[in-house]
Amino acid sequence: MKVGIDILGGDFAPDANLSGAVLAKNELPSDTTLVLIGDKDQIFSGLSALGANPDDFEIVHAPDVITMHDHPTRAIPQKPNSSIAVGFDLLANKQIDVFASTGNTGAMLVGAIYKVNTIPGIIRPCITSVLPSIDGTQAILLDVGANADCKPDVLYQFAVVGSLYSKHVYGIENPRVALLSIGEEESKGNLLTVATHKLLAESDDLNFVGNIEGRDLFLGKADVVVCDGFTGNIVLKQAEGLYGLLRKRGVKDDEYFNRFNYENYGGTPVLGVKGNVIIGHGISNDIAVKNMIKHAYEVASSGLSAKINEAFN
Amino acid sequence: MKVGIDILGGDFAPDANLSGAVLAKNELPSDTTLVLIGDKDQIFSGLSALGANPDDFEIVHAPDVITMHDHPTRAIPQKPNSSIAVGFDLLANKQIDVFASTGNTGAMLVGAIYKVNTIPGIIRPCITSVLPSIDGTQAILLDVGANADCKPDVLYQFAVVGSLYSKHVYGIENPRVALLSIGEEESKGNLLTVATHKLLAESDDLNFVGNIEGRDLFLGKADVVVCDGFTGNIVLKQAEGLYGLLRKRGVKDDEYFNRFNYENYGGTPVLGVKGNVIIGHGISNDIAVKNMIKHAYEVASSGLSAKINEAFN
Structure with a gap:
């Protein structure tokens, strides 16, 4: 190797x-x-x-x-x-x-x-990030910035490649895939997520568990979270920013919040x-x-x- | 009254x-x-x-x-x-x-x-939320969910109504307006933010300070932060979710992080x-x-x- x-x-x-x-x-x-x-x-x-x-x-x-x-x-x-x-x-x-x-x-x-x-x-390669979950697990978020504008078929592929990453690198047998949106119901979201929800729900190749909201990102509800690269990049940077403020405010929490430290992950693959x-x-x-x-x-x-x-x- | x-x-x-x-x-x-x-x-x-x-x-x-x-x-x-x-x-x-x-x-x-x-x-009324800044100030984020899909002229209007809210309710004389994006340069972002950046930069009616990224949302760099309602809702819910986890992890920080408690704000206007x-x-x-x-x-x-x-x- x-x-x-x-x-x-x-x-x-x-x-x-x-x-x-x-x-x-x-x-x-x-x-x-x-x-x-x-x-x-x-x-x-x-x-x-x-x-x-x-x-x-x-x-x-x-x-x-x-x-x-x-x-x-x-x-x-x-x-x-x-x-x-x-x-x-x-x-x-x-x-x-x-x-x-x-x-x-x-x-x-x-x-x-x-x-x-x-x-x-x-259609479009993408990049990922890790979301540390409160239950000790972690989820993969993708795309986090390679593709600011996406179509539903591109988000569908993110779900497929994210599942393969989760399975082969993190050892999750049947990764749960969620779509990041602004409501759990399939009708909630923007034009992109509503159309993508339909594609994901109809797929036999994925373990799609539905939409999740911003507040659910760290609750261990999914192994793979799919979004366009604009949204994913903002989610990632917001988490980084809030982690930086935790450090600045002197908050120490090795068990959970220190898992937001990018040093623990180092890098992520181009899928x-x-x-x-x-x-x-x-x-x-x-x-x-x-x-x-x-x-x-x-x-x-x-x-x-x-x-x-x-x-x- | x-x-x-x-x-x-x-x-x-x-x-x-x-x-x-x-x-x-x-x-x-x-x-x-x-x-x-x-x-x-x-x-x-x-x-x-x-x-x-x-x-x-x-x-x-x-x-x-x-x-x-x-x-x-x-x-x-x-x-x-x-x-x-x-x-x-x-x-x-x-x-x-x-x-x-x-x-x-x-x-x-x-x-x-x-x-x-x-x-x-x-064109489209919108709703707002408050972003507590580390420097003791706060910014207004809009839209946070009334309009999942927006055009550049709609985002431009959010900047205008957000500035009026900041001025008349929060007493900020010449509110700094920022556009939430995935890079500070005007060329960075998705199709929506790149087009909106141009409109905001050309305006004489606004105090536009450029793009800000997810990691800058809480740093006091702007008084008004503009985005589409899909992105804003995810930012808001993510902040709420992380605040909930801070509480769950027993982190107490009255001076800064407690300002993420929605109870302090109660409600926001439809603009x-x-x-x-x-x-x-x-x-x-x-x-x-x-x-x-x-x-x-x-x-x-x-x-x-x-x-x-x-x-x-």
Whole structure:
């Protein structure tokens, strides 16, 4: 198993990425190879500063950086020697099993869609987030920002790929799928959710449990929650914002509210592309990077991208 | 000043409404008349059980109840002797200055729009909620559910009526208006917000401060936050849900998080109709009803409905 890591992405590159990689290396099975993609000299000196042995890693030289200011669609062709472009080349050529980065999200999405390609039959790949439930479980929310405007058939596919993610990575046998809306009745919602409800309710392939409202997001009522990327992004950012205010107000609650800390998750996959791609938070510290790498390992081990491909082809 | 109160609305009618009215009566200026609308016998016996003097109130007999199960558009014509139908008759005939209810929200919206009528020029009336900011201020969020699907010109009007509400009721001289979206740049968002951003940015009548994201909702960056009613309802319910979980987890924070308790606000106006209409939460207890009545008094005193009418005509 080879896990490719963009060493130059994110706000605290390269230090947080290298430190996270060293931490992850110690927690992953010994047959896992971490492939560090970035400026070779920086990687060598960074690893030695951390007391790590460069021979424990594979290092691929990619001196250029795609920053948060680069244009997402133009960045990869303009910077073929960037760590993101090189990472996608490695993934497309199957030299790595998964590629993870905390870099420019837009460029990561573009790379996932245009360098490894969308799975035939998938209308729009999407990204996900985790909703911690009060009962100790967690739900997957999707889409959280790749697709601001969606049609009902796109939301239907989110339900399918979200169910596959829940099943193969989180081990939920028959994931309960809910549609995020503004009332539990099928007639409640906007034009999009009312039409999507009908599609989901008619499906034999999904375990659809109906609409849920914003107040039910954290109650463990579903394993997969489906919405358009605009709504999902606002839900995700609002939860992040309120968690930040809890921290600011000095509220500590390890048992529940600390599960809102993004560091625990690190990153989430792009669902619907021909390869395992993991996107992490730009503000990731070493713990978040470590958890992103571990999740990348889980996603690759589950063969998620191939499982989605099988389901659609 | 006459404040009409639906005594039969909400989950804890008539007790919570009567008790709330008695509490409010003690806190409002002595020239305020509270008009209690509901079953006369219930009101008399309820007031006497509370040790209150029925002569301190005006009582209007309306024996029928519109429940949460009644169809919103059919309920008022089907039940002309219901407290909601009678309340709107009194408001339309200017026998009261404001009508407040914790009853069926759909029926309240229908009554507001069809019995007191939409202000000419207003495309879609809307409802609001309060976002408590960490800096001690608060913002108004609108729409929070009256209009699930909106066009850019409708969102533009929300900005206008929200600014008038902020100015005349909350005393903010030049309210900062923000558009809720998924990125600060004008190009970020869905088709609706990108088009709305342009309208808001071009306006000379508004103090538009740009897009804000979900994580900024509670940071005091704006006085008025505009979104479609689907998004706003999910934001509102998510905040309510997380506040409920804080309570469940035993987190106490009077200074900030307790401001998420709906009881503090009680109710919010329907903006854009020819009369002052206040809708409260169905689960309102007596404190929430008291605060709804006090806010009804503030809204009526400010002449908000007339101010909006002047701005549009």
